[in-house]
Amino acid sequence: MNRRDFLKFATSVIALSMCPRVKAEIHAENMERNNNSKMIYRNLGRSDIRVSTVALGIESFVNKPAAHIGQQFKFAAENGINFVDICLSDPQLLEKLSQAMAACDSRFVIQGHAGSVWKNGQYLRSRDMLAVREAFERLFRILQVDCIDIGMIHYVDTTDDLKRIMTGDFIKYMKQLKQEGKIRCVGMSSHNPAVALKAVQTGDIDVLMFSVNLAYDMQPGSNGIVYNERREKLYTYCAQHGIGIDVMKAYAGGDLLNARVSPFGQAFTPVQCLDYVLNRPAVASVMIGCGSISEISQAVRWCTASEQEKDYSNILSRLDKRNWLGHCIYCGHCAPCPVEIDIASVNKYLNLALAGKDGVPETVREHYLLLQNHASDCVGCGACEKRCPFEVAIIEKMQQAVEIFGK
Numbered sequence: 466m467n468r469r470d471f472l473k474f475a476t477s478v479i480a481l482s483m484c485p486r487v488k489a490e491i492h493a494e495n496m497e498r499n500n501n502s503k504m505i506y507r508n509l510g511r512s513d514i515r516v517s518t519v520a521l522g523i524e525s526f527v528n529k530p531a532a533h534i535g536q537q538f539k540f541a542a543e544n545g546i547n548f549v550d551i552c553l554s555d556p557q558l559l560e561k562l563s564q565a566m567a568a569c570d571s572r573f574v575i576q577g578h579a580g581s582v583w584k585n586g587q588y589l590r591s592r593d594m595l596a597v598r599e600a601f602e603r604l605f606r607i608l609q610v611d612c613i614d615i616g617m618i619h620y621v622d623t624t625d626d627l628k629r630i631m632t633g634d635f636i637k638y639m640k641q642l643k644q645e646g647k648i649r650c651v652g653m654s655s656h657n658p659a660v661a662l663k664a665v666q667t668g669d670i671d672v673l674m675f676s677v678n679l680a681y682d683m684q685p686g687s688n689g690i691v692y693n694e695r696r697e698k699l700y701t702y703c704a705q706h707g708i709g710i711d712v713m714k715a716y717a718g719g720d721l722l723n724a725r726v727s728p729f730g731q732a733f734t735p736v737q738c739l740d741y742v743l744n745r746p747a748v749a750s751v752m753i754g755c756g757s758i759s760e761i762s763q764a765v766r767w768c769t770a771s772e773q774e775k776d777y778s779n780i781l782s783r784l785d786k787r788n789w790l791g792h793c794i795y796c797g798h799c800a801p802c803p804v805e806i807d808i809a810s811v812n813k814y815l816n817l818a819l820a821g822k823d824g825v826p827e828t829v830r831e832h833y834l835l836l837q838n839h840a841s842d843c844v845g846c847g848a849c850e851k852r853c854p855f856e857v858a859i860i861e862k863m864q865q866a867v868e869i870f871g872k
Contacts, residue, residue, distance in 0.1 A: 503769045504545025507749040509574075510672060510709025512650050514614055516574050516750045518743055519764045520548035520711065523562065524826050525756035527553070531561040538565035540758045542573075544765045550576045550674070550711070550752045551608075552619065552654070552828065554583040554600050559607040566608070576652065576674070576711070577604050579639065580619030588827045590620050590835060594634045605647070615672050616648035620832060622657045622810075627664055636669055654713070656813075658695040665699075665708050673703060674752075676714040677742050680721060680728050684796035693796075703747035712751045715742045718817035726816075728792040731780050735760075739767040740775040793857045799849035806838045808849055808859060815840075815866045825869060833870050840866035 505518045521541055526534050551562065566573050582591040582600040591597055605613065616639050621627050630636055642648045652672035655661040664670050677696075684693045703710055715738050716722050724732040735753075742751050753764040767775070793816070795809040802808055814833040818825040833839070840863040849859045 504547075504765070505768050506545075506547075508709070509615075509650070509711070509749045510703070510747065511707030512671060512709065514574055514649060516548040516711070517546045518750055519546055519739070519761075519767065520550065520750045520752045521546060521755050521761075522550055522713065522752040523553060523558070523755075524828060525754050525760075526558060526561070527555070527827065528823075529561075531564055534561045535565045535568055537755050537758065537761065538562075538569055541755065541761055542569040542571050544761070545768075546761070546765070547571060548574045548576070548711075548750055550578075550617075550713075551604065552578045552581055552617075553588055554578075554581045554604070555588065556583060556603065556607060559604065563608045574614045575608065575610065576615040576617055576672075577601065577608075577613040577648075578617045578619040578654070580635070588831060590831055592626070592629065592635065594638065597635070598638065612646060613648050615650045615652045616642055617652040617654055617672070617674060619654055620828075620835075621653055621655050621664065622660055622832075622835075623837070624660060624663065627660050631664070631667055631669065640669070656714075656810075658693070658699045662695075662699045662702060665703055665706065670708060672709045672711065673747075674711050674713060675699070677710070677712045677745055677748065678715050678717045678721060678738060679733070679741050680717040680794055681714070682745075683794060684798075700746040700748070708747060709749045710745070710747045712742050712745075712748055714817075715739060715751045715753065719820040720816060726820075728794050729780055731783075733777055733780065734774070735763040736767045736770045736774050737777040737780075739764060740770075741777065743767070790856050791858070792855055793853075793859075793862070794855070796854070799853050799857075799859060802838075802849060803846060804838060804842045804844055806840065806842055806863070807836055808863075810836060811840050811866050812857075812859075812862055815862060815869065818869050830870060833866075834872070839872045840864070840870070841872045 506515045507518060508514070509516050579601045580590055580592065580597050582589050582596045618630060618635065618639060621630060639651045643651055650671035651669060652674060653664050653670050654674035655664065656676045661673055661675055665673055682693050682696050684691060700710070716735070720726045721733045721738055722735065724730065739751055742748060753760065755761050793812040795813050797809050799808045814829055817829045843860065843863040845860050847860065853859060
């Protein structure tokens with residue numbers, strides 16, 4: 466990437482932290498600071514819900530004692546965090562979360578997932594409406610609330626699944642809950658920009674939970690690494706139509722924080738990762754890992770960080786000098802696969818599994834298993850490797866995925 470291309474890329478897409486005036490103008494109308502903290506709040510799209518720009522994900526709370534979870538929530542509340550995403554349905558975990566939130570002085574905006582169920586002692590994604598209703602109603606009971614702020618349709622990544630949801634009883638159920646005042650917004654979580662765009666274009670989705678980070682947003686082009694136009698189109702559409710985005714995987718499963726595995730060859734700081742994400746169109750909040758108070762503190766640091774701390778332009782300016790060989794950035798150039806494996810998704814879930822500190826996260830394993838075809842279907846033809854612009858050892862990756870996920 467030559468200097469001219471980089472400057473065009475940086476100014477039109479990244480909203481680099483070297484431009485504080487532009488960034489201030491973009492978000493000035495929907496930013497405020499809590500009297501007791503330095504937290505920044507934004508409207509969640511067209512709703513009147515005010516959420517902290519830094520929010521809590523709960524996956525790192527799995528198998529943690531109630532006291533530990535209570536400490537994290539107390540620290541989060543003291544630092545102005547008021548938003549939590551509850552994507553798992555384990556009743557024991559939900560009880561701990563309920564106790565932790567009740568012990569805090571401030572109320573949390575709750576994003577609860579419909580379609581995340583608990584069966585035979587494990588998390589599953591379900592489209593069985595009986596199971597969906599039972600799990601979602603259990604969430605109300607355990608949390609002891611009459612209203613869940615965002616009713617999130619859980620994990621929709623394929624066109625067929627979206628069609629089934631939007632033309633069947635699932636969306637009717639969510640609309641009914643909204644009409645009855647049991648949820649304030651209908652949301653949907655996805656990792657697929659094409660599917661997500663189709664969903665928000667229906668007009669039935671108020672909030673989109675989407676995976677956003679620099680690694681996912683970039684792809685190889687004729688003049689080097691360029692911005693993924695499908696993702697840019699999605700973010701822009703959401704901004705134009707008042708659909709709020711809350712973000713998952715802002716650190717790319719931890720890859721961006723680790724120089725050894727980062728596709729940029731250098732580690733970003735949590736502040737730099739959040740600064741990129743929170744400057745995407747329509748993004749209101751970022752769900753961060755909260756395995757420790759330190760992790761929460763590092764994320765909250767974004768609210769008071771200097772422009773110098775937020776600036777990651779020095780990393781991007783070296784794109785033309787980087788050695789991308791061997792790094793999958795999920796660009797999809799390896800397709801089509803003769804046995805129809807979604808190679809980019811397999812690699813993404815593999816990387817997320819490898820980044821797990823305490824084994825493979827349940828949601829990552831379940832989402833991998835929901836793929837139509839798996840790494841075990843690979844015939845080793847090598848056609849994908851010939852097309853990969855970064856010479857990723859895809860066949861080896863497929864074998865590694867089979868070892869981790871079992872198929």
